[in-house]
Amino acid sequence: MLPGGTFVSTEGDRDTALTSGPVNSSARAGLGRATATGLPASRTARESSWQAPAEEVARRKTLRKRRRLAVVAAGTAAVLAAAAFLGTMGYSLIQAQKALRGDLSAALGDIQRADEAIIPMDELIAARINDGVDKGDAEAIATDWEALQPQIDQALVDLDAARRDVEAVQSKLVDARDKEAANRALVAANARVNMIGAGRELMAEAVPARRAQQAAQTAWEKTLEGDGLARDAAAALSSMTKDTVNQSMALSEQALAAFTAARDGLESAAELYPNADYTAFVSYLNLRIDAQYAAIASDKAYLARDKTAMTEQNTRYNELDAQAAEAARALEGDPTGIVGPLYAAAAKDKAAAYSSERLQAGDADAFLRDYLGSLGK
Incomplete structure (x- = not known):
């Protein structure tokens, strides 16, 4: 709306500006006609100029199909390669484990x-x-x-x-x-x-x-043997004659040998097994040994008709024999029982x-x- 309230049409002026002259009514009418396709004629012509021939369409389809096949082939090859790689790795692992089991065996x-x-x-x-x-x-x-x-x-x-x-x-x-x-x-x-x-x-x-125990066992056997021989030697003197004295002296010498072997055996046992203490038994055997020496000396004095010497040695024998008897009573068991408990412990x-x-x-x-x-x- 302009000043003064008067409405003025400008259509004629716009057409003049666009055409630089009177507007051709037939041309305007032609611009407004539709083609058979329902679109303006100029648009139909433009689209028909870009439509590909049938041969081109077929060629493009073939190319697309080939590309799809190539992609599928490439994927399949990749899968097969991966499977082959994994198979090789699996075989190598199996062989490696087999070798390790061989080393273990x-x-x-x-x-x-x-x-x-x-x-x-x-x-x-x-x-x-x-x-x-x-x-x-x-x-x-x-x-x-x-x-x-x-x-x-x-x-x-x-x-x-x-x-x-x-x-x-x-x-x-x-x-x-x-x-x-x-x-x-x-x-x-x-x-x-x-x-x-x-x-x-x-x-x-x-x-x-075991060596000490065996020595102690032998020593004890010899001790018992010597004790029996010493008793027999004393019994042989129930009647004092030259023959009985000789018999007694022979038995005393055998007893002496047995007691000496027993003592030496116990001393050896003590060396073999230092924890074992045979001191009491060795002391007892020394008394028995000394007593046999006295008995033999008494018998020899009798045969030599040396009454004084015979009496002295006989007295010595009796004293030593009494001491040995007292020592025997103080002994605990026998020497074969010493090593066992010590070894067990x-x-x-x-x-x-x-x-x-x-x-x-x-x-x-x-x-x-x-x-x-x-x-x-």
């Missing part, structure tokens, strides 16, 4: 080889544990034990090699049963090493103890340690036997 072979020494060792030690110090020939036991030492030393070498081989594969094993077998192999090897250590300590106690912990390690080895062996059996299936 070789280590178990070393443990089994060590048993060539450990089994006879175990027999000797079991006898010392079960029989104590009262059975078995001491020298035979000592000889067998010493002869076994080189084999035991080699067993330690084999067990050390087995432990190192097991430790080398233990962390690389994947299968749970293989891992458990490696653990049990270490237990078996360590238990055997500890068995050897405890067994050697036990035998170091057992061999001298000293060997108790060693025997317990050995038995414990032996039990652990046995438990581990039971599992390993089953494991090796399963590998052969």
Whole structure:
């Protein structure tokens, strides 16, 4: 709305500006006609000029199909390559585990080889544990034990090699049963090493103890033998004649030899097993020995018709014999009962340690036997 309130049309002026002259009504009408497609004629012509020929459409479809096939082929190849890679990796892992199991089996072979020494060792030690110090020939036991030492030393070498081989594969094993077998192999090897250590300590106690006990047993037998001979020598003098005195003197000399052997045996036993104290028995035997010397001297004096010397030596014999009788009453038991309790106390912990390690080895062996059996299936 302009000032003054008069509405003025500007249409004629706009047409003049656009056409620079009178508007052609027919041209305006032509611009407004529609084509058969319902669109202006100029738009239809423009679109028809971009429509591809049928051959081009077919070519493009073929190209798209080829591209899709190429993509599918590439994907399939990638999957196959990945599968091949995983298959190769899986095969390599299987072969690696198989090799590790082979190394583990070789280590178990070393443990089994060590048993060539450990089994006879175990027999000797079991006898010392079960029989104590009262059975078995001491020298035979000592000889067998010493002869076994080189084999035991080699067993330690084999067990050390087995432990190192097991430790080398233990962390690389994947299968749970293989891992458990490696653990049990270490237990078996360590238990055997500890068995050897405890067994050697036990035998170091057992061999001298058995030697001492055997010496004490022999000494006691000689003591009883000497006592019987001394009694027979005294009884032979019920009537004093040259023949009975000679007979008595011969018996006294045999008694002297028996008592001397008994004393020497106990002194040897004390050296073999220093914890054993045979002092009281040795003192008793010295009295019996001195008494026999006096008896023999008295008999010789009688045969020499030296009454004074005979009386002196006979008195000495009676005094010594009385002292020996008093000493015998003070003795507790006999010398064969000294070593046993001492050995039992000293060997108790060693025997317990050995038995414990032996039990652990046995438990581990039971599992390993089953494991090796399963590998052969």
